[in-house]
Structure formats: C-alpha cells, structure tokens
Amino acid sequence: xxxxxxxxxxxxxxxxxxxxxxxxxxxxxxxxxxxxxxxxxxxxxxxxxxxxxxxxxxxxxxxxxxxxxxxxxxxxxxxxxxxxxxxxxxxxxxxxxxxxxxxxxxxxxxxxxxxxxxxxxxxxxxxxxxxxxxxxxxxxxxxxxxxxxxxxxxxxxxxxxxxxxxxxxxxxxxxxxxxxxxxxxxxxxxxxxxxxxxxxxxxxxxxxxxxxxxxxxxxxxxxxxxxxxxxxxxxxxxxxxxxxxxxxxxxxxxxxxxxxxxxxxxxxxxxxxxxxxxxxxxxxxxxxxxxxxxxxxxxxxxxxxxxxxxxxxxxxxxxxxxxxxxxxxxxxxxxxxxxxxxxxxxxxxxxxxxxxxxxxxxxxxxxxxxxxxxxxxxxxxxx
Amino acid sequence: xxxxxxxxxxxxxxxxxxxxxxxxxxxxxxxxxxxxxxxxxxxxxxxxxxxxxxxxxxxxxxxxxxxxxxxxxxxxxxxxxxxxxxxxxxxxxxxxxxxxxxxxxxxxxxxxxxxxxxxxxxxxxxxxxxxxxxxxxxxxxxxxxxxxxxxxxxxxxxxxxxxxxxxxxxxxxxxxxxxxxxxxxxxxxxxxxxxxxxxxxxxxxxxxxxxxxxxxxxxxxxxxxxxxxxxxxxxxxxxxxxxxxxxxxxxxxxxxxxxxxxxxxxxxxxxxxxxxxxxxxxxxxxxxxxxxxxxxxxxxxxxxxxxxxxxxxxxxxxxxxxxxxxxxxxxxxxxxxxxxxxxxxxxxxxxxxxxxxxxxxxxxxxxxxxxxxxxxxxxxxxx
Numbered sequence: 001x002x003x004x005x006x007x008x009x010x011x012x013x014x015x016x017x018x019x020x021x022x023x024x025x026x027x028x029x030x031x032x033x034x035x036x037x038x039x040x041x042x043x044x045x046x047x048x049x050x051x052x053x054x055x056x057x058x059x060x061x062x063x064x065x066x067x068x069x070x071x072x073x074x075x076x077x078x079x080x081x082x083x084x085x086x087x088x089x090x091x092x093x094x095x096x097x098x099x100x101x102x103x104x105x106x107x108x109x110x111x112x113x114x115x116x117x118x119x120x121x122x123x124x125x126x127x128x129x130x131x132x133x134x135x136x137x138x139x140x141x142x143x144x145x146x147x148x149x150x151x152x153x154x155x156x157x158x159x160x161x162x163x164x165x166x167x168x169x170x171x172x173x174x175x176x177x178x179x180x181x182x183x184x185x186x187x188x189x190x191x192x193x194x195x196x197x198x199x200x201x202x203x204x205x206x207x208x209x210x211x212x213x214x215x216x217x218x219x220x221x222x223x224x225x226x227x228x229x230x231x232x233x234x235x236x237x238x239x240x241x242x243x244x245x246x247x248x249x250x251x252x253x254x255x256x257x258x259x260x261x262x263x264x265x266x267x268x269x270x271x272x273x274x275x276x277x278x279x280x281x282x283x284x285x286x287x288x289x290x291x292x293x294x295x296x297x298x299x300x301x302x303x304x305x306x307x308x309x310x311x312x313x314x315x316x317x318x319x320x321x322x323x324x325x326x327x328x329x330x331x332x333x334x335x336x337x338x339x340x341x342x343x344x345x346x347x348x349x350x351x352x353x354x355x356x357x358x359x360x361x362x363x364x365x366x367x368x369x370x371x372x373x374x375x376x377x378x379x380x381x382x383x
Numbered sequence: 384x385x386x387x388x389x390x391x392x393x394x395x396x397x398x399x400x401x402x403x404x405x406x407x408x409x410x411x412x413x414x415x416x417x418x419x420x421x422x423x424x425x426x427x428x429x430x431x432x433x434x435x436x437x438x439x440x441x442x443x444x445x446x447x448x449x450x451x452x453x454x455x456x457x458x459x460x461x462x463x464x465x466x467x468x469x470x471x472x473x474x475x476x477x478x479x480x481x482x483x484x485x486x487x488x489x490x491x492x493x494x495x496x497x498x499x500x501x502x503x504x505x506x507x508x509x510x511x512x513x514x515x516x517x518x519x520x521x522x523x524x525x526x527x528x529x530x531x532x533x534x535x536x537x538x539x540x541x542x543x544x545x546x547x548x549x550x551x552x553x554x555x556x557x558x559x560x561x562x563x564x565x566x567x568x569x570x571x572x573x574x575x576x577x578x579x580x581x582x583x584x585x586x587x588x589x590x591x592x593x594x595x596x597x598x599x600x601x602x603x604x605x606x607x608x609x610x611x612x613x614x615x616x617x618x619x620x621x622x623x624x625x626x627x628x629x630x631x632x633x634x635x636x637x638x639x640x641x642x643x644x645x646x647x648x649x650x651x652x653x654x655x656x657x658x659x660x661x662x663x664x665x666x667x668x669x670x671x672x673x674x675x676x677x678x679x680x681x682x683x684x685x686x687x688x689x690x691x692x693x694x695x696x697x698x699x700x701x702x703x704x705x706x707x708x709x710x711x712x713x714x715x716x717x718x719x720x721x722x723x724x725x726x727x728x729x730x731x732x733x734x735x736x737x738x739x740x741x742x743x744x745x746x747x748x749x750x751x752x753x754x755x756x757x758x759x760x761x762x763x764x765x766x
Contacts, residue, residue, distance in 0.1 A: 040722075319761045321752070321755050321756060321759055321762065323751060323752045323755050324745060324748075324751070332738075335736070335761060336736060336737065336738065337736060337737040337738070337756070337759070337761055337762055337765050338737075338738045338740070339423075339737065339738065339739050339740070339741075339752055339755075339756060340740045340741065341739065341740070341741035341742070341745045341746075341748070341749065341751075341752045342741050342742045342744065342745030342748070343729070343740060343741065343742055343745075346726065346740065348738075348740050350738055353718070353719060353720060354719065354720040354721075354722065355715075355719065355720070355721045355722065355731075355733055355738060356722050356724065357721070357722070357723045357724070357726060357729065357731050357740055358722075358723065358724035358725055358726065359724070359725045359726055361725065362707060362724045362725030362726075363724075365707075365724070365725070366724065368706055368707070368724075369704070369706045369722055369724045372704050372706050372722075373704060373720070373722060376704055376720070378702045378718060378720055379704065379720055382720050
C-alpha cells in the first residue's frame with residue numbers, strides 16, 4: 001500500500017512549501033545533559049555536546065549544521081541551561097541570540113517538550129516541530145534529511161506523535177525500544193509505521209529477542225509533531241504538563257520577555273520524562289526508522305569507534321605514548337605527557353585538573369565514581 | 384673460633400679510637416643514579432635518593448642521619464653529579480660544602496671507588512673508608528651501626544676488601560650474589576666471613592638454589608677498606624683505574640682545587656664497575672652479612688611495602704580516589720585529582736608534566752618506555 005503512495009507523490013511532484021497547509025517547521029535542539037559519561041573531558045558546564053569529541057566541531061554545532069538544509073536558521077531553537085549558556089552561544093554563532101532558550105532548572109524531557117511547544121506556537125500556531133538531541137553522531141546528512149522530512153510530513157498529515165527510531169545493530173540494554181505495527185505511509189521518503197508500544201531498557205535476553213524480530217527499534221529520543229497534536233496529547237495524558245503549557249502561554253501574552261516568563265514558571269513544572277508522561281500512553285504514535293547512521297556515543301568505549309587505532313588497537317590522542325599495550329584509549333589535553341606501559345583495555349584521560357584511569361567495562365559505571373568525587377574535598381571543582 | 388674472639392674483645396673492652404692504630408674512618412656516600420625506576424616521580428636531576436619516597440625526608444638525608452653516630456659529620460663525603468648538585472646541597476645541609484664532590488661525568492662504580500680512595504687519602508693516608516649507596520631504606524639504625532663497625536674493624540685488621548652483604552629473603556634475580564666461605568672473625572659485633580666468590584644476577588632457578596644454601600647473600604653494593612688495601616687491589620686487578628688514582632693524587636699536590644682536578648681528569652677514567660674490575664677477581668674479600676633490615680626499593684612495586692594500604696590493598700597518596708579497584712598504587716603530586724575506577728594491580732603516578740599508568744609487572748621494564756619518551760617531541764623535558 002505504501003508503494004502506491006510513493007508513486008502518487010512522485011507523479012504529483014509538488015514541493016511541500018506550496019502545499020495548501022504551507023506548514024511552518026520548527027526544530028528545537030535539546031542541549032542539556034550533565035556531562036557525566038565523558039568526565040573528566042566533559043563537565044557539568046561543558047557536557048558531551050559542547051565538546052569536539054568526534055570531529056573538529058562541537059557535537060551541537062554539527063547538529064545545527066545538519067539541520068540548516070531542513071529548515072531556515074531562524075526556525076532552529078536550542079534549549080539549554082544556565083551553566084552551559086555561554087558555551088552554547090560561543091559554539092553556535094549562526095543561531096540567533098533569542099533562539100537560545102535557557103532552562104533555569106532541569107525538569108526532564110516532559111517539561112522541555114512543553115517548553116518547545118510554547119516556543120513553536122509563538123512562531124506559528126499551525127507549526128510542526130521536531131525535538132532533537134544535540135549530542136548524537138550522524139554522518140549521513142542526506143539520509144537524515146529524508147528521514148526528518150518524512151517525519152514532518154507524517155506529523156503534518158494528521159493528529160500524530162511521530163518518533164524517529166533507530167534500527168538496532170546489536171541487543172543494546174542501554175536504550176528503550178519501540179515496537180512498530182503496520183505500515184502507515186512513506187511520504188515518498190521513508191517508510192512510516194504505526195507504533196505498537198514503547199518499552200523501557202530491557203534485560204539482555206529481552207534485547208536479543210527484540211533485535212531478532214526486525215520490528216523493534218531503539219528509541220533515539222527524536223520527536224516530531226504539530227503544536228496542536230502535542231497540546232492534545234499533553235491534555236489527554238499529562239494534564240499537569242498541559243497546565244504549565246497554558247500557564248506559560250498565557251503569561252506570555254502582552255510584552256513580557258520570553259526568558260523572564262520561563263524563569264518564573266519553570267521551577268514549578270513536574271519532573272517527568274516525555275516517554276513516561278505521554279509516549280507510552282498515546283495511541284496515535286508513528287515511527288520513522290532512521291535512514292541514516294546513528295551513534296549516541298554514550299561512553300568512552302563507544303568513542304573508540306570514531307578514531308583511528310594504531311596497530312595494537314590503541315586510540316592515542318594528544319601528548320601520549322602507549323608502550324606494550326593494546327586496545328586502550330589514551331587522551332591528554334594540553335602539554336602534559338601521558339604514558340601507558342603494558343596495559344590492556346584501559347581508558348586513560350588526562351585533563352588540566354583531573355585524570356581518569358578505568359577499564360572499558362567500568363567506563364559505563366562512571367556515575368559511581370562521580371559520587372565519590374562529589375564527596376572528595378578536592379573533587380567537587382572537577383565536576 | 385670466632386666465638387673466642389668475641390669473648391676476648393669483650394674482656395679487653397678498649398674503645399676503638401684509643402687502639403694503637405687510631406684509625407681514621409671516612410664514609411663516602413655514592414649519590415648518583417639516573418632516576419629511571421621511579422619516573423615520573425624521579426627525574427635525571429632528582430632521582431630516588433633525592434625524593435622523600437619513603438618517610439618525610441629524602442633517602443639521602445636519611446642515609447646521612449644513619450651515619451652520624453658512626454663517624455663525625457666532617458668525615459662524611461657525598462659523591463654526586465652536576466645535575467643533582469643543587470638538590471644534594473639543599474637536602475643535606477649538615478654536610479660541609481667541600482665534602483660534596485661532583486663527578487663531571489658518570490664513570491661507573493670503579494671510577495667512584497678510585498675517587499673515594501683519593502678523597503680518603505687526603506684526609507689521612509692511613510684512613511679506612513666505607514662506600515655506601517644513598518638510596519636504600521634501612522630502619523634498624525643500631526643493627527646498621529654494628530654491621531658497619533664490624534666491617535670497619537675487619538678492614539682495619541689487615542689487607543682486606545670488605546663488603547656488607549644482605550641475607551636474601553627471596554630468590555631475587557635483580558641482584559648479584561656473594562657466596563661466603565669460612566668464618567673469618569666477628570669483632571664482637573657481627574660475624575665476618577671470607578668470600579668464596581661474587582656471582583652476577585642469576586636466573587630464577589639459580590637464585591632459588593642460592594637462597595636454599597644459606598651461604599649466599601645479596602650484593603648490596605656496600606664496601607669498606609683501607610686506602611692502602613684499595614690502592615693495592617686497583618694496582619693488582621685494575622691497573623687503568625690505579626693509574627687514574629695516582630694521576631688524581633699527583634695533580635692534587637700543591638694548592639689546586641680538588642674539584643678542578645677531578646673535573647679535569649674524570650672524563651678519561653675507564654667505565655668499569657667495581658664488581659667486575661676488582662671484587663670478582665680479588666682473593667682477599669670478606670663479607671659482613673647485614674644485621675639490619677634492608678630494602679633498595681628498586682621499583683614502584685617495591686615501594687608498596689612501605690605505605691599503608693586501604694582495605695582493598697590500594698596505596699593511595701595525594702589527591703586521588705580509587706573506586707572498585709584493588710592492589711593499585713596511585714599517587715598524585717599537587718592539586719590534580721587522579722581517579723581510578725575498576726582496575727587491579729596498576730601503578731598510576733601523576734606529576735606536574737607527566738603521568739605514568741603501568742602494570743606492576745611492567746613497572747620493572749620502565750626503561751623501554753623511557754626510550755620512547757626520549758624520542759617523543761614533548762617527552763625529553765620530562766626525563
């Protein structure tokens with residue numbers, strides 16, 4: 001059935017912008033994050049998306065550049081927090097000052113979704129908006145554009161909550177999964193499926209089953225919907241968040257500063273994830289499996305995939321020497337010389353004020369270490 | 384037989400200084416060393432003996448303090464090199480300026496023995512001198528004094544080359560061994576043995592055999608002899624070194640500066656170890672097995688014995704945290720925070736300009752790494 005549609009669209013060949021609805025598309029980049037996984041390289045004030053951790057530019061800037069061909073720059077917004085504000089502004093000089101919105105306190109993805117909805121509605125009440133993370137590594141720009149545009153079209157076609165999901169490459173237990181149902185449409189670009197259900201991070205056994213089916217995808221935290229659809233969904237599934245949405249909206253009537261209003265109200269928003277508050281409950285969810293490569297680079301080990309290795313499998317960056325060692329990742333910032341002798345499978349990261357030495361396996365459990373550091377008299381300043 | 388002698392001495396109970404020969408005792412501390420084994424803590428200009436690596440004072444200063452009750456301070460000399468001169472003078476304020484002699488270039492222990500002989504002869508032609516390393520950890524001062532005094536007495540009793548040797552605690556392959564022969568005497572303080580032979584660093588199998596016999600000792604590099612005996616021995620076994628001895632001596636006649644003469648001649652001395660040049664050949668060698676604890680603290684692993692461990696066997700010094708790790712040694716100098724997560728048996732040492740991460744096993748092979756560092760554009764300055 002979706003094949004027919006493809007043919008139809010190709011025949012008509014009408015560019016989207018001239019379609020009757022002439023929808024306004026807004027993209028909101030969620031650039032929060034606490035900088036835990038890449039400590040000591042990343043810090044609370046400079047988490048992963050504000051580092052050139054892969055490539056020469058920050059991941060946030062790479063994200064912005066990926067979006068420039070999808071919507072005009074003035075329709076790209078960034079939600080970040082006060083600690084990261086300066087670094088975000090320095091990193092993304094192409095984004096208008098007023099398009100960078102500061103969360104005064106962290107209130108999870110639910111609140112960010114409500115805020116993004118208000119932002120989009122102020123641009124155009126009939127707008128459709130995409131919410132995208134700032135810190136993913138995606139190299140195939142064209143595949144990305146195709147997928148996001150298919151998601152926009154799906155969101156514009158009716159009262160749907162559209163997610164972009166990731167075809168799994170292995171039974172990852174660190175992500176939530178999305179089970180697809182029947183084919184919904186393809187909008188000439190990418191197949192769009194009805195979603196059966198959202199599932200939380202599974203155990204390994206379950207994850208293996210999911211991957212085998214071919215109908216499960218990773219939940220990549222990318223959402224596309226119209227202002228109207230997300231308002232409806234909040235009203236229906238998360239009335240608390242909906243109340244805040246309308247409160248923010250109402251308080252913005254007149255000449256008040258957008259940022260001032262947010263600062264006044266944001267603290268009273270409930271802390272809920274959008275998955276829990278809405279996606280797991282809604283019946284009108286669609287998904288577009290990504291037509292692009294994707295890596296959330298969630299840990300030091302994941303990072304190894306993105307750098308050249310020496311003949312012993314070591315990734316060596318900066319002023320560092322590995323002797324008689326293999327499969328290590330060794331990084332030094334600045335002039336300090338880091339030397340590694342006879343070790344295997346270690347992460348060694350040196351920064352100006354802190355050094356991390358840990359096994360690849362334990363790199364996933366860095367939060368335990370960060371708790372110890374927070375309690376250490378000299379540790380807090382390094383977080 | 385040596386029991387009789389003990390009784391005899393005890394009965395006479397004449398203090399040594401009033402004995403007919405009234406021997407003058409000189410101690411020369413050999414404070415050279417290249418600072419390789421404890422890199423990056425130790426450096427060429429500040430090797431192990433110039434660090435408070437065990438205890439609060441430098442090992443050199445601890446050595447001086449151990450000797451203060453054996454000979455007067457003015458009879459303690461230190462041979463060091465130009466790179467270390469300042470640090471030696473700062474470390475040993477109790478030693479007279481003119482008693483610190485600078486080797487202009489390294490010429491191995493043979494040359495140092497000749498130089499020490501010349502130094503002692505200038506004090507008193509009938510002097511006996513002890514040559515002792517600067518970087519050993521010895522806690523039992525009384526046992527040390529007894530042993531050294533027995534060695535002095537043995538050296539004063541005739542034409543002997545006396546070594547202080549170490550009863551082995553394990554089949555160490557990193558040391559040379561000394562096989563004792565019959566009992567020579569005990570001078571009321573410690574048994575003194577005739578030496579059968581010097582053997583070079585053995586393979587493990589040999590080392591095990593040696594330790595089993597009870598007649599093998601570690602060669603600790605501690606020597607005691609009269610000026611006359613060492614002159615004789617050099618003449619007989621190492622004529623090249625003897626020639627230098629007499630050349631230095633002759634050039635010092637008149638009013639020339641001691642240091643100037645050394646600087647002029649030292650470069651032409653042959654590079655020979657005293658073990659190879661003399662000890663392995665001489666027939667008149669005696670040994671006094673140490674009556675004291677002894678540790679040459681030859682590596683990071685050896686150092687672990689001297690520090691308190693946490694409940695997981697970690698030695699943590701300075702600004703450092705170990706989480707979910709065991710049997711590690713982790714050291715940070717200054718304010719830098721070193722964190723270690725989930726590793727076992729590692730040496731992690733952070734200094735201002737260089738960091739080392741290595742396994743306990745490979746800590747012995749640090750020289751391989753240092754070669755790489757010497758070739759590295761940013762490495763040389765850290766040596």
